[in-house]
Amino acid sequence: MSEPWPAAVAAAWHPLAYASELDRPLAKTLMDIPVVLFRAGRDAVALVDQCPHRNVPLSRGKVCGNHLVCAYHGWRFDLHGQCVGVPGADSVPNVAARSLAVHEAGGLVWVSLAPQPPPFPALRPELGDPSLDRFWWPLPSSRARLLDAIENLLDPAHPHFLHPYLVRRPDARRAVDVHFTSNARGGEARYTEAGTQSAWLPRLFEGRRTISIGRYVAPTVAQLSFESDDSFTLAITVVFVPESRDRTRPFAHFATPRGLLPGWLKRRALIAFHTPVLRQDRQALALQAENIERMGAPDYHQGPLDLFGPLIWRLANGLSSPTEERKLQFWL
Template identity: 40%
Template structure:
């Protein structure tokens, strides 16, 4: 367990695909905090710390009661706000003890359940999250990467690893061309625009894409990242990943694909495109696992960087310091 910056408790993180939360409570972990998710009888999601204050049994092993949760050990019942409502076997004349379970704030948006650990249901989700809804979404999926959240975010936003980790699938090493990358910080995070490569050299582009008008990567604090492709025919494809650290060595990842002004029915995306994207995910997870395991062999080391590592300093500073570092726009030429 590590000490996360206190400010992260007041930020919203994706925790679960909403369709996975039905009648049975679900245990999740966020910033090293065990949390139980459940639904009331009318379908509203709620979240509590996953610990009964009586004998510390996990509430996620209990059952939903219509308006809350019952502990699996002695049946203590708590409402959706964590208030103790009933102790089986206690005399009706006896007063309930003044104990409660810590409440976690919950929201649902775009097929995901979002949590805020300080329990305050206030503040907006990141702009990158609010901009898109289910009408343009073609799939939604969750997985886990064996990596620190900074390494996971950098991996997704870093185009230079794709020649080596996804050879021939995303890019081919022998087909590089010069690209101008423009890094632009903003109030919510940053974006990187890539100019000069209307076509990509990998199989995914050749099978499913057409000449691009623009390509950009975006990051909104705390953990939402997106790669956007705009095409000359007016279409747009956005691959969004939301990163939620479970621990220092494990990050929950929630992936969605949004398509606008382009024929791509959900059934076709799932059948034809998804197998390729799943392979890309597995390749990334494997190399991140190798990186994470080696960092445990060499604790405390810092990586060397060059001007090509545009996103790492910003993401690392945010997660370590809890706020965006001062940054100026930058332009870097690279061969992709």
């Protein structure tokens, strides 16, 4: 028997595609379930990607009007998955492909596998703020366990070793005041420091950083936000989608204040400088997943800088988390 998915993750809404992609049937995978997305008129539709006739993928078919037509025998299915036509026959069997809950928001198509999904949550305001320069960075999935990938983005301890000189200098640590708060919806760590950063990425894009903020919004959203002396400079919001047990797809959104530099130039620069960081993170997460599989099970122990790990695990599994506030000092 396969291990159940964390309760809050299993019930949650997950983005599977950009809204602009639904000009054809799209094959996606969510928690090991194959899904087909298509558009019927203005409506986004999500079905389990299995024709109830002979079980071929419906994603191999085509959209005709408001119907999805199977590529094998031409059976037609409406936006609820109900079969509405069989070529060559006067009758239609009362069968249907399983329909899934779907919602469009933030330029993405979100799907829930739950029979009764929760109300769609409010998205981070940066995802829809028209006063900001914003873009989604399309990224493929890679080998990574879902909760480990979320924690990796919010982890302040690994950049010195995994991203030396790009994100943090390994030979120039400084005292950082940390204010950590958490509740039943997620958590936030505010890192207050002084002076211009010595690593390349923060020097180029953040200037004199005074506050770095890591946010976790249960169950699958993480954000890094940076502020200079007088204003917000950059917010990176990532929605992590569990395709399978050890394969995760990030939907990464970048937001910056509008200024002298055009948005297209900032987009190119941000992608160029974050590409090596992403590659290093993916390599580490793949090694982690491979080694957990080799050992048969994970075996985690918490350290003094591991602020988010226990919180992510509890909230993703649908467990309660009391309101908490802590003040600490790290050397970062």
